[in-house]
Amino acid sequence: MAKSWEATAIAASVPRRNPVVLETTHPEANSSTKWLRLNNSSATTDEPSSGATKLRRMLFETNELIVCPGVYDGLSARTALELGFSGLYMTGAGTTASRLGQPDLAIAQLHEMRENAEMIANLDPFGPPLIADMDTGYGGPIMAARTVEQYIRAGVAGAHLEDQVLQKRCGHLSGKKVVSQEEYNARIRAAHAARVRMRSDFVLIARTDALQQYGYDECIARMKMARDEGADVGLIEGFTSKEQAAQAVKDLAPWPLLLNAVENGKSPTITVDEARAMGFRIMIFSFATLAPAYLAIKETLMRLKTQGVVGTPKNVTPVTLFEVCGLKHSMAVDMNAGGASFKEGV
Numbered sequence: 001m002a003k004s005w006e007a008t009a010i011a012a013s014v015p016r017r018n019p020v021v022l023e024t025t026h027p028e029a030n031s032s033t034k035w036l037r038l039n040n041s042s043a044t045t046d047e048p049s050s051g052a053t054k055l056r057r058m059l060f061e062t063n064e065l066i067v068c069p070g071v072y073d074g075l076s077a078r079t080a081l082e083l084g085f086s087g088l089y090m091t092g093a094g095t096t097a098s099r100l101g102q103p104d105l106a107i108a109q110l111h112e113m114r115e116n117a118e119m120i121a122n123l124d125p126f127g128p129p130l131i132a133d134m135d136t137g138y139g140g141p142i143m144a145a146r147t148v149e150q151y152i153r154a155g156v157a158g159a160h161l162e163d164q165v166l167q168k169r170c171g172h173l174s175g176k177k178v179v180s181q182e183e184y185n186a187r188i189r190a191a192h193a194a195r196v197r198m199r200s201d202f203v204l205i206a207r208t209d210a211l212q213q214y215g216y217d218e219c220i221a222r223m224k225m226a227r228d229e230g231a232d233v234g235l236i237e238g239f240t241s242k243e244q245a246a247q248a249v250k251d252l253a254p255w256p257l258l259l260n261a262v263e264n265g266k267s268p269t270i271t272v273d274e275a276r277a278m279g280f281r282i283m284i285f286s287f288a289t290l291a292p293a294y295l296a297i298k299e300t301l302m303r304l305k306t307q308g309v310v311g312t313p314k315n316v317t318p319v320t321l322f323e324v325c326g327l328k329h330s331m332a333v334d335m336n337a338g339g340a341s342f343k344e345g346v
Ligand SMILES: C[C@](O)(C(=O)O)[C@H](CC(=O)O)C(=O)O
Pocket: 070, 090, 091, 092, 093, 094, 104, 133, 169, 170, 171, 172, 237, 260, 262, 265, 286, 287
């Protein structure tokens, strides 16, 4: 019998106009809990689909590498949308830093993460799908399930769930500890069951941080178990070499893998072209906007402190920034509704 992730992949490869009703092979799927893959059943090319369905199709109907810059707030997300990436990634580290001014140490909890993800996912709800960090699931299986449910309702297309202890830390710090494989399986099982209950195409990404503590073979074993419990994609955090990253793709093929590219972290820098050649299917760049934002802000504030001016380039006006954030759309909404607020422009 096909594993549940294989059933999912098969479902997603069915031509869109052929109605299909698929049942999971997951142990939870008894006659009263049959999983109807409604999202795949009748969508036509011009029907808007959820971010989850879009992401699942990109994963299982194409071979493309889905490149997702890490975003952490409305402006960074709007900037990524402006440039037309095929997906976005909401970084937990960036969310914690920007919303709470704190390091990536399990300080942001479900509420903050969900709220940020919902805002970002709905800036362009029919645009590129949003993958979000869901850390450890913020508790036991009940909280992992609750996180998946809330993320689905928020419009998040997929999220990664890891095996670190609840008092987790950024995957590119030393001293990480992971829970037992059994405990991690329960998290994955709960998350998968939640998405089945929600009848959603939400993409569940299993992440292991076991490399530091237990080594490569343990990571592969954990990923295989997570896959068999219904995870759709795997993520091994903190590869120590390019060869190891390439090997993981081979060892887990044809299961799709996500690569977390953190420059100056624990892993070597791997480019998009290299990751594509290795066979990764999703690539996230956690610090793609947070690190440059810090540098730009600091440089500008130094100028203010030393020269008494901010020194913004002439072509960056308040209107420019508001346009990045959808000014024209808001004005059109008002005018199309017969509103008069913008008759004289802005
Ligand atoms: C992917 C990650 O979970 C994130 O929050 O973006 C972090 C990134 C980081 O802090 O280096 C992680 O890798 O743990």
